[in-house]
């Protein structure tokens with residue numbers, strides 16, 4: 001339980017953090033995911049670059065009708081933001097469920113996304129909200145849609161020399177409803193399966209309907225929902241039941257000591273139905 005030796009650099013700015021990157025360095029923000037890996041020696045970086053205190057990486061700002069969130073913003077800071085609750089209640093709803101008070105006080109949204117645990121709660125939210133992530137290295141910045149960011153269990157498109165600096169959220173359609181439903185593993189609180197949904201209406205018909213899963217497969221993913229857009233609000237209940245069944249077709253579900261593949265599929269269909277119905281009920 002004692003990590004291997006490493007150098008420690010407490011960066012004073014993003015530029016200094018990027019300059020400190022070496023062959024086997026790693027960034028550390030809140031340390032909630034990284035420290036257990038170090039202690040188990042599943043990760044043995046030669047240098048830790050501490051970015052946890054960088055004010056440049058913090059903050060929640062309006063950008064038109066959308067929002068920009070600094071990657072170093074803690075879950076607690078997310079929960080304290082009225083702007084975030086007003087514009088993206090889905091993020092607040094999910095954040096309240098993450099870990100416990102200690103985890104939310106120190107863990108950062110960027111650290112959680114970069115870690116890419118296949119059962120983490122925030123990734124499916126980023127998928128349905130169609131977020132874009134800003135990645136920065138010494139060579140410059142690039143923007144990557146959340147929908148292209150997650151590559152597999154604990155794998156993303158982030159290069160070792162890149163820092164996730166900002167999360168950009170486009171405006172939701174006016175009156176859109178959102179919901180997150182997860183069935184949690186009792187001890188850890190991680191999702192056995194979770195589903196996030198966005199539903200918008202125009203002229204009493206569904207004009208947008210999106211659903212993403214976590215915990216179900218190797219990586220969070222956006223489901224295909226044939227024929228749901230265009231359905232009349234009044235008749236949408238039956239259609240939601242159908243598409244929730246179809247949404248898991250062809251998925252290779254995870255299987256572990258906590259849940260069999262069959263059980264995960266069952267939970268996924270339930271979560272999908274409840275998340276879509278919940279989002280529809282909140283849409284105006």
Ligand SMILES: Cc1cc2nc3c(=O)[nH]c(=O)nc-3n(C[C@H](O)[C@H](O)[C@H](O)COP(=O)(O)OP(=O)(O)OC[C@H]3O[C@@H](n4cnc5c(N)ncnc54)[C@H](O)[C@@H]3O)c2cc1C
Nearest residue numbers: 029030031032033034099107108111112114120121164189
């Ligand atoms: C007891 C406990 C319960 C938890 N329960 C839940 C839960 O219910 N649901 C859930 O979703 N999660 C849960 N988590 C996970 C938690 O959300 C993450 O541990 C936390 O968000 C990671 O953020 P951090 O700032 O601590 O990252 P760190 O541990 O510092 O870093 C994690 C990884 O991301 C990299 N990294 C960090 N910041 C950046 C950045 N800006 N750019 C590039 N790479 C970066 C690091 O190099 C490292 O590889 C739990 C964790 C604990 C310890």
